[in-house]
Amino acid sequence: MWRTPVLLALLLAFCGCDSTGPDATGAQPVEPTDFTYAELDITDLQQRMQAGELDSRTLTQAYLDRIAALDKAGPKLNAVIEINPDALKEAALRDVERKTNSVRGPLHGIPILLKDNIGATPMVNSGGSLALKDFRPSTDAFLVRRLRQAGAVILGKTNLSEWANFRSTRSLSGWSGRGGLTRNPYVLDRNPCGSSSGSAVAASANLAAAAIGTETDGSIICPAAVNGLVGLKPTVGLVSREGIIPISFSQDTAGPMTRSVADAAYLLSVLAGRDDADPATARTAWNTSLDYHLHLDANALKGARIGVIRSKLVIHPDAAAAIEDAIRTMREAGATVVDAEIPTEGQWSDDETTLLLYEFKSGLERYLQKHNAPLKTLSQLIGYNAQYRTSEMPFFGQELFEQANAKGGLNEPEYISARSRASRLAGPEGIDAALKGQRLDALIAPATGPAWISDPLTGDHFPGAGYGAAAVAGYPSLTIPMGNSNGLPLGIVFMGTAWSEPKLIGLGYAYEQLTRARKPPEYRPTLHVPAKASPPGAAR
Template structure:
């Protein structure tokens, strides 16, 4: 289902962008090419701070200037929806701690951007909706508290597909009424995918080193893949969802979006942990999260058994060709590659939508009421959109809101049946059968095809996805850059059973080190001609 494959996954910019990508022939100022921290990862930045060459305040200021130069001016990527007014103050405090030999860990002094459905004081949590533009929750989400305790600097919030793409089946990814349209930095008229659009674009364009996205079905993996970065969707229950505006408690999770697998491992190590306010983390079948950075080792592909989901190669010819190249690399690295299939593939689509409709209404109204938001019911939000439809619904409607509002409680048999069947078909009878049948460490597939043209009239021209089963099952998935299609990034996705993040990190890291497939964006207004790309 096209829309389900894209789910969850500064206000002044709205006036500048007006929700539209610039025409292909628009002359745009060239983005700065001398950004001295471009493509540096956490380890690089920490080494410079240890040597005294850099401190957190200077790094934070550099990112703020970079955001002003190419997010709010220049190509106007529109990835950042709000800056943290305390960011420089937080960075200064981290520098004071460093000088006192009180470094908290590998994230100490590292700026992080958060998707705008995650609570972080003193900023708004709006999900891109004007209805919540002034809604400022009084406390941090659990994962934000963990980031701050680890020494991270909260730089700001990123734009997203409004309501995490769960308002309409015809929405345009990367667009919100509050934030406007986020642009793909590889070709500005191409879509950034969603719903963690701003989080992926910000990392790809070096507006920040790392960011946090959220996913229900594809909203970390898809934007990471089409923006040429790494995205890691954890097992549901590994990372707390407390303080995150919800869609589905069965499938929602937050996760890292980074430029390298090593940074994703570091970030996941901070995010993972039990939380009494999120039952999924308490009931989880794990005691202590593994040391993910310790699993970053060359040679992990040697001896691995990996299943290829060839049925997904038809997503796009270039994606299939890039997968053949990836398979060759893995075989040469000593992996055994076999064809595999998920026997129940796609059989859960109707049930997935049904459970989301039920869970969205229930979870959203609980979140809004507990935090004393200005609007606390789905009925009120529907009414707001109708009242302000010129600004809120210029391109698409709210039929998913209306369908969800018509649902009853979570005790209804239709919901209970749909939830149980969807998770069973995707997980134990789907991914697990495929893995066990041939003793596989992981499954691989193209994450999706290349970015499509942004189209506010028709909505997303989504080519398909290789990650859906993991999303519905609540299992982990990891996308890593694997090549390009006429200059547009393509990503490979690694899928495993529940709690197999450490193994996916091993495999993804080794593949990344062997291929080094990421190429930074060049901010073309549209795709250049073949002759121009060849130069």
């Protein structure tokens, strides 16, 4: 049984979000609307700046003030791990450009937060590890250069599950040695999921206009879903991974985490692009439109064929009920919705684990050495964690590090076979087979269940997921709010074949406009579910 007061106090001591204020979790009464720019999307903010009602420096300062009030004080969300010391300077430069009619595009002057495995000068890039707490890459990641070229203001970095949740088999999502525990803004003792925990919480709590996360398998989709957000995981090869601390070059990608589908489309239009330093994007045939906002079609569901996967991996009754409501909404909008199956569901699991172990060691060591990090091998990181066990391993170990370190090179037959099978089973024989079998435009499923209580002693109590096939195949997926369970958000995930982002964005936007299911967080300390009334004569 979860012993809330004792274990929460222990966890708060390690995460640096001490228990103060009127209740045991330190929550202060905060209204989401107590912020001038609450829930405004990129288009709203741009219109205000174009009208002269707002400038980027004022907006950036407002987000910095909100971070101080909500993230470092008040509910103490602990989502932002570092502020860009140049943020106000960057914003002021964008304002000068605006005054000289040099607006760069929809992101001009818009403050964005980045997950702390994405290199952005002059900040640290740590992956949440104390081993890299002083590591400052000398150059921006490719996607950060694109954001800056588009006029975005880099506000800071967000906390994450340490090493993007690839250190232990029993990790606590949202916790890192450097950043402590990020808290779900809907109910503070609930987990934010991971590994893009801080990015999700920050975007949901209006600590920035939007945030960027990364995903290998679920690290954008899951935290977006349980924090009431839109999360878009692109096709592998659409967004460069250069300058991002890696897990797997077969599955890694970065993507937007936003409060609306439109904002995700605007961000993806900037993030996507060819980079010769990333072989996946260098091999991509760039014959697709990168103006993803052109696919925001409120009528996209009319005539569409959607396959619903009633995933056995997501067994929560509220998620099952919410997906039924979503199906009715889509049918009423003119879509044909039929039951579908991924014929190879789950058959890739062992092969995925094998390829991740091989690719993690190879890719991580290449990154550390290329960017002249203070530690340059996985063995050295394992030694660091062992030496500083109290601060780095207070709750869980490093079994995945150790398993990865025992693997050989990428020429091993075990790796080559596993990579080939995983991709084939999840992609051509999985998602593609399901789509072609019934001439479907997309697949839908519950993204996951409601957020679970953060438990530092036994780790995550994960309710299952509906997005795994897209992650392993390297195909796109898009999650959108679809309802709630006692105030905890639930998301629906749309999945398609490779390069189907335009179609998914259109379908998702149409669904979003019909449902408007996102509700801002309420920062409740804990969840109090009313007891069901007992029937007459029942024991009490």
